[in-house]
Amino acid sequence: AQSVTQLDSHVSVSEGTPVLLRCNYSSSYSPSLFWYVQHPNKGLQLLLKYTSAATLVKGINGFEAEFKKSETSFHLTKPSAHMSDAAEYFCVVKPAGTASKLTFGTGTRLQVTL
Amino acid sequence: DTAVSQTPKYLVTQMGNDKSIKCEQNLGHDTMYWYKQDSKKFLKIMFSYNNKELIINETVPNRFSPKSPDKAHLNLHINSLELGDSAVYFCASSQELSGGEKLFFGSGTQLSVL
Numbered sequence: 001a002q003s004v005t006q007l008d009s010h011v012s013v014s015e016g017t018p019v020l021l022r023c024n025y026s027s028s029y030s031p032s033l034f035w036y037v038q039h040p041n042k043g044l045q046l047l048l049k050y051t052s053a054a055t056l057v058k059g060i061n062g063f064e065a066e067f068k069k070s071e072t073s074f075h076l077t078k079p080s081a082h083m084s085d086a087a088e089y090f091c092v093v094k095p096a097g098t099a100s101k102l103t104f105g106t107g108t109r110l111q112v113t114l
Numbered sequence: 115d116t117a118v119s120q121t122p123k124y125l126v127t128q129m130g131n132d133k134s135i136k137c138e139q140n141l142g143h144d145t146m147y148w149y150k151q152d153s154k155k156f157l158k159i160m161f162s163y164n165n166k167e168l169i170i171n172e173t174v175p176n177r178f179s180p181k182s183p184d185k186a187h188l189n190l191h192i193n194s195l196e197l198g199d200s201a202v203y204f205c206a207s208s209q210e211l212s213g214g215e216k217l218f219f220g221s222g223t224q225l226s227v228l
Contacts, residue, residue: 036217041221041222042221042222043118043204043206043218043219043220043221043222044157044204044206044217044219045219046216046217049216088155090157101159101170102159102217104156104157104158106154106155106156107155107156107157
């Protein structure tokens with residue numbers, strides 16, 4: 001069975017400083033990994049995904065994530081936070097070769113201050 | 115044009131009532147989903163349909179019944195509503211059932227059972 005752990009429920013950064021949202025996963029098979037973002041009162045939007053290609057994945061809005069198999073991690077980073085980045089971020093895992101059954105993390109709320 | 119639209123956006127009702135949430139996608143996708151997001155932001159899949167056929171049916175009370183009249187629509191009917199049903203319900207769609215597909219989410223229906 002797969003699971004995903006988002007290590008921080010809440011992260012606060014100043015505008016212009018780096019963002020790090022941590023995610024660890026467990027999966028029986030080579031997984032696909034995703035990061036989704038949810039802005040207030042909106043549906044989720046895909047930021048980026050890893051599907052066994054390059055381990056460093058670039059997404060929208062300047063975000064990127066690195067798949068580290070040895071550490072079973074898929075942390076999300078951004079060099080410089082913007083006020084519009086304030087949202088809830090979800091790490092998602094899906095094992096390979098199965099019907100689409102995504103497992104969502106509990107989310108990390110990113111706060112960006114002036 | 116909204117890709118995945120669900121109605122109503124807000125639904126307030128009394129315990130014991132029956133209610134429906136409608137979802138439509140204009141993306142031409144084959145697969146549609148219903149997710150439930152609880153008060154702690156935890157997101158869990160409820161159902162998945164592929165070309166009007168039920169593919170995923172997680173352990174949810176049989177008071178919840180999805181209906182897919184065609185592949186562009188997936189409605190959710192809930193009988194005998196209970197307090198614990200209060201949550202945000204998200205409809206989503208994707209092009210393929212398996213693989214690293216991208217989910218497109220609706221903006222959610224906030225259900226409050228009083």
